Amino acid sequence: MSDQHQKQGFSTRAIHAGYEPDPQTGAVNVPIYASSTFAQDGVGGLRDGFEYARTGNPTRRALEANMAALEGGTYGRAFSSGMAATDALLRSQLRPGDHLVIPNDAYGGTFRLIDKVFTQWGIDYSVAAVNDVDAVRAAMTDKTKLVWVETPTNPLLNIGDIEAVASAAHDGGAKLVVDNTFASSYLQQPLSLGADIVLHSTTKYLGGHSDVVGGVLVTDSEQVDSDVAFLQNGAGAVPGPFDVYLTLRGIKTLAVRMDRHSDNAEQIVEYLGKHPKIEKVLYPGLDGHPGHAAAAKQMKRYGGMVSVLVKGGAQGARDLCAGTKVFTLAESLGGIESLIEHPAAMTHASTAGSLLEVPDNLVRLSVGIEDVDDLIADLDRALG
Structure with a gap:
């Protein structure tokens, strides 16, 4: 440099x-x-x-x-x-x-x-x-x-x-x-x-x-x-x-996008944390997250990735993924559009049966930069 x-x-x-x-x-x-x-x-x-x-x-x-x-x-x-x-x-x-x-x-x-x-x-x-x-x-x-x-x-x-x-x-x-x-x-x-x-x-x-x-x-x-x-x-x-x-x-627009991703993710985390069909929200910005102190020390903000454990096991996770309209069911992450996926059956299927196997009720959200009210309404409909 x-x-x-x-x-x-x-x-x-x-x-x-x-x-x-x-x-x-x-x-x-x-x-x-x-x-x-x-x-x-x-x-x-x-x-x-x-x-x-x-x-x-x-x-x-x-x-x-x-x-x-x-x-x-x-x-x-x-x-x-x-x-x-x-x-x-x-x-x-x-x-x-x-x-x-x-x-x-x-x-x-x-x-x-x-x-x-x-x-x-x-x-x-x-x-x-x-x-x-x-x-x-x-x-x-x-x-x-x-x-x-x-x-x-x-x-x-x-x-x-x-x-x-x-x-x-x-x-x-x-x-x-x-x-x-x-x-x-x-x-x-x-x-x-x-x-x-x-x-x-x-x-x-x-x-x-x-x-x-x-x-x-x-x-x-x-x-x-x-x-x-x-x-x-x-x-x-x-x-x-x-x-x-x-x-x-x-x-060139990374900084402004990451701030918007983080803004939206924080509001979605707050919403999901109160929803009766969500067993647990995984997000380093939460005070109760085990890595929160380390994240606060080394990260500027906590980012646009949110994972949740859904009540109802694998079927509950699949139902949530199938029910969204604004969140697109797709692999990958980090784009301006919001994505949702079921890691156990998609991005992390290769870890099945290994020490890295992920929970079957896990859903991963890549929170985009859309209007956050639309994203929350979409999740609310999908969760029923």
Whole structure:
């Protein structure tokens, strides 16, 4: 991150970091460089370092610089999806015989990749509650190379104290990875709290409009960045320039969107907390949430994700999901529109029968930026 951007506020960085208006045309938006290759001034004479679009693209470079600035980091690397970023990070940092610690309620896709693929390569893992630092320490071994944390977690919205978990990881000789997707860069800055690597599915709040898939990694470590960059180029799971453009467009309004997401979520939490058909509301902004103190310490606000346990078991959860009209029944999250889903049968079906299995009466809400009165009325109708 440049000295100039270090002194700027978040929204200013979100809009300007990574790109200056084109000196030739004055274009204020990043151009979409739809070129697979770049002319060279003689053999090896690269123009601004560009040779082939898998290796580097000017539009992608703008996103990578922008994300590094937003996370207060030095290096950013963009990928074609959040899972592609996850895969590149794991392959760059782990070798056969290594061990990592993951949350006991991690995102189903992360768990599936580690459990079904990386274990075949001789990688071992343990699970631990992210809100229990002692449990994280106990799960580590002398072969642990990474501690993987989501905070808030997906879908139970548990909170890990990043500073405390970073200390535990570093004491054991491991690096701390924080999946910052649920919080977004606006609400939480893991690198400043001791994390070594930050991961985002840019599909979610960063893109913000449910129209693009992507992922990004940010770090201050030159070695980690070098390792990741090798796989970014060598394996080639890079985003196309139009996808990058859409992500950058979304980032420009991240701060105002996250405030609206949070505003709406807080009112919906208040409504659901009083509803007789709701067994429990899971939201880190609640005083009674076990991670509330940690969230208050490290988050600007508590975000737009809300999970609930519905009375009536799995059928009660399915009925709620089927009954909404404004909330769309769909996977994913973080868009301007509100979404509802049944994790046990949808995003977290891969965890069935494992230590990460989620309750069958759990419903996850991604609260959008619609008029909150309409969202509450929709839930009220669905709950009967």
